[in-house]
Amino acid sequence: MQDNYLWYEVNDILSKINWSDWMYNSALAPVPLDFTTTEGTQSSTMADSFITLAGVGAPTDYKLYNDYYTNLKVIFQDQLVLR
Numbered sequence: 001m002q003d004n005y006l007w008y009e010v011n012d013i014l015s016k017i018n019w020s021d022w023m024y025n026s027a028l029a030p031v032p033l034d035f036t037t038t039e040g041t042q043s044s045t046m047a048d049s050f051i052t053l054a055g056v057g058a059p060t061d062y063k064l065y066n067d068y069y070t071n072l073k074v075i076f077q078d079q080l081v082l083r
Helices: 002-015 019-024 038-053 062-067 070-082
Strands: none
Touching: 038 062, 038 070
């Protein structure tokens, strides 16, 4: 019975979406997408710390970079290039 309830809830949500705007309108999506994560912010902040230290030191959490997955390393490196 619980599974049927979930389908009704999902169908209710889906029926409220204006699919034409999402699929065929050339403007931005009607609902802004936010892909920020705690880890992404941490990666960007670490890059800022390296810049602030200007080569005379490293942030205390610099070893975390070694465990970052590829996208977090890209965020870190992009932040270095952009600043």
